[in-house]
Amino acid sequence: MLLLFCLVECNSSSEPKAIATSDSLSKDPAAAKKDSELSYVHTFTDSILEDKITKALMKLPFVKKTNAYIDSFSNHQHGIAFMLDSLEKGEKEIAVRAGYNGDLRFETYYFFYVNPKTMEIKVLDVINDKKLSVKEYIKSQR
DSSP states (O other), X not given: OHHHHHHHHHHOOSSOOOOOOSOSSOSOHHHHTTSOGGGGOOOOSXXXXXXXXXXXXXXXXXXXXXXXXXXXXXXXXXXXXXXXXXXXXXXXXXXXXXXXXXXXXXXXXXXXXXXXXXXXXXXXXXXTTEEEEHHHHHHHTO
């Protein structure tokens, strides 16, 4: 007991310990506000084209089924959501992610590629890393 008491007393110091009252990582409070959730939100610039693509994708039978599934497990609060990427220079197709937009993250169920001029839809087969037509994709899922 005496040995234990001596060890405890030797390790404790009589100096008061300083308590940190500010964030040690950021000295500039304005720097912390530069990185916000709003800086990551992407909006598609052409709302008419976005609606046209969304309506075309919602006609697909497997998208309808997924929409009903998301609606059922979210207690009729959500349906399938789409995230469209802007058409970059030299690209011919708009990349679209379809899935569940949850509170914590976006869960991607499908990757689509849509030609905005012809409205041709391709689905990414993630296993083979290959773009398939809708008919080919439906056949591959059977």
